Amino acid sequence: xxxxxxxxxxxxxxSSLLLFFIILAAAAAGSTTEEAGADNKNDLIVQSLxxxxxxxxxxxxxxxxxxxxxxxxxxTTNENGTAIITPDPSGKQHALRSVSTPATTLFRxxxxxxxxIKSPQFTNLxxxxxxxxxxxxxxxxxxxxxxxxxxHTMVKRFYPAFLPADGHGGDSAVTxxxxxxxxxxxxxIHAKTELPLDYDSPSTLAFQxxxxxxxxxxxxxxxxTQSWSWRPAGVFSNRGMSNxxxxxxxxxxxxxxxxxxxxxKVTPGFKFSYxxxxxMYWYPPGAVREWHSNYLDxxxxxxxxxxxxxxxxxxxxxxxxxxxxxxxxxxDGLLQNFGVSGNSDDVDDHSAMHIIPGEDExxxxxxxxxxxxxxxxxxxxxxxxxxxxxxxxxxxxxxxEDVNSGEEGTLDRNSVWRLPDKNGYVTxxxxxxxxxxIVSENVHRYSLGFAFSDExxxxxxxxxxxxxxxxxxxxxxxxxxxxx
Numbered sequence: 094x095x096x097x098x099x100x101x102x103x104x105x106x107x108s109s110l111l112l113f114f115i116i117l118a119a120a121a122a123g124s125t126t127e128e129a130g131a132d133n134k135n136d137l138i139v140q141s142l143x144x145x146x147x148x149x150x151x152x153x154x155x156x157x158x159x160x161x162x163x164x165x166x167x168x169t170t171n172e173n174g175t176a177i178i179t180p181d182p183s184g185k186q187h188a189l190r191s192v193s194t195p196a197t198t199l200f201r202x203x204x205x206x207x208x209x210i211k212s213p214q215f216t217n218l219x220x221x222x223x224x225x226x227x228x229x230x231x232x233x234x235x236x237x238x239x240x241x242x243x244x245h246t247m248v249k250r251f252y253p254a255f256l257p258a259d260g261h262g263g264d265s266a267v268t269x270x271x272x273x274x275x276x277x278x279x280x281x282i283h284a285k286t287e288l289p290l291d292y293d294s295p296s297t298l299a300f301q302x303x304x305x306x307x308x309x310x311x312x313x314x315x316x317x318t319q320s321w322s323w324r325p326a327g328v329f330s331n332r333g334m335s336n337x338x339x340x341x342x343x344x345x346x347x348x349x350x351x352x353x354x355x356x357x358k359v360t361p362g363f364k365f366s367y368x369x370x371x372x373m374y375w376y377p378p379g380a381v382r383e384w385h386s387n388y389l390d391x392x393x394x395x396x397x398x399x400x401x402x403x404x405x406x407x408x409x410x411x412x413x414x415x416x417x418x419x420x421x422x423x424x425d426g427l428l429q430n431f432g433v434s435g436n437s438d439d440v441d442d443h444s445a446m447h448i449i450p451g452e453d454e455x456x457x458x459x460x461x462x463x464x465x466x467x468x469x470x471x472x473x474x475x476x477x478x479x480x481x482x483x484x485x486x487x488x489x490x491x492x493x494e495d496v497n498s499g500e501e502g503t504l505d506r507n508s509v510w511r512l513p514d515k516n517g518y519v520t521x522x523x524x525x526x527x528x529x530x531i532v533s534e535n536v537h538r539y540s541l542g543f544a545f546s547d548e549x550x551x552x553x554x555x556x557x558x559x560x561x562x563x564x565x566x567x568x569x570x571x572x573x574x575x576x577x
Contacts, residue, residue, distance in 0.1 A: 144512065145518065145557055156351065166178050191300070195293065200384075203383070204383070219383070227389050248325035252326075280484075282430070328380045344370050359552065360556075365549060367408055371544040376540075380532075381530065387412070387525060390525075392406060410546065416517075418443065420537075424535070449509060
């Protein structure tokens with residue numbers, strides 16, 4: 094006889110998958126009407142990057158954000174009606190330790206250099222890491238803890254291949270790599286702090302917080318604990334939470350009420366086709382999402398590919414992220430002990446999206462500057478080798494070399510550009526040619542992601558009164574299809 098706990102887990106997984114297919118079916122049913130209402134579905138946006146205050150999307154978008162605030166972050170509001178996000182205490186201690194692990198430190202520091210395009214070897218490594226991650230995720234493992242452990246095991250085995258060839262070859266490079274020692278006095282925010290012996294083991298890193306629920310009714314209680322999973326290299330996300338798909342369906346339907354009505358006022362006849370929330374992330378100080386291009390997001394699960402699903406994934410070539418940044422009194426205290434001053438009101442440009450223009454023709458100097466991007470500063474370039482979270486990477490030769498980064502007034506397409514986070518802004522970027530990574534230095538960074546088609550983004554930009562150019566899309570669509 095099957096155990097009750099296992100039956101509940103299987104039932105929950107099947108319910109989540111069923112909700113996912115309901116979303117796809119609802120999208121497919123509404124797509125014909127939407128396409129008929131678009132001005133010209135063959136016109137593609139020329140630019141590949143936009144950023145502006147979320148308030149430009151109107152109060153209806155703010156109402157959507159309230160679903161996120163209330164159901165996931167359990168926020169309070171201040172006198173101005175602004176949602177106050179408090180970092181979940183059950184996850185903070187784990188976060189501040191795990192960002193100093195060798196793998197997280199390596200990928201965080203590589204975000205300050207154009208590592209993915211230095212050689213075909215690194216390009217293949219980052220693409221392979223993305224592929225291995227997707228292979229595990231598409232197994233739809235019913236136990237989220239097991240999935241997280243598998244992901245961390247894969248990253249721990251794989252990350253030494255990313256170590257630079259700097260004279261610390263073989264196993265010695267792995268041993269040397271920024272490893273925070275137990276009872277260490279190394280000059281970091283963890284100096285003289287005792288860490289568990291297994292703090293960087295996959296089973297320890299696969300940390301989860303969860304909102305308690307009754308195993309009999311599967312109904313959430315009133316516990317204020319946020320629901321997160323710690324994912325490699327170093328970021329909390331919603332992945333694996335039992336009620337995520339249910340929340341996602343509610344959010345999906347809410348997008349198609351008042352917000353869709355406002356969009357139809359500037360784009361007559363507009364209706365969302367496959368537009369959806371794509372993910373929720375919490376980057377504590379020191380957290381990172383390594384260099385990636387999301388190229389597999391336009392393909393989906395290759396092992397269970399259908400024509401309709403393939404059409405949906407391929408059409409969602411745009412990502413939009415809404416970002417909130419929050420200071421942390423406890424972490425600011427650690428910084429002050431380390432000799433770094435912190436301002437509780439200073440929340441901008443302490444986390445960022447780094448990008449490499451590469452072969453994306455929609456990224457120009459004008460596009461970067463209008464979005465608020467800039468070249469890395471001298472101090473930021475040095476973060477390839479040292480930061481407050483782990484011991485320095487002792488390679489004096491490399492540390493004195495100039496880091497490949499753009500200069501004011503010029504655009505080196507193989508350089509790193511920083512798009513500093515601004516609290517309450519949204520960022521749009523197009524897949525799949527843009528290599529990007531996320532780093533958080535001194536703040537907790539919360540982001541809510543969306544996947545949209547080009548037609549949907551055009552309507553969103555019109556609503557926000559953001560200028561953009563379009564060109565005939567037949568060639569562009571065919572080219573993307575060939576690349577995938």
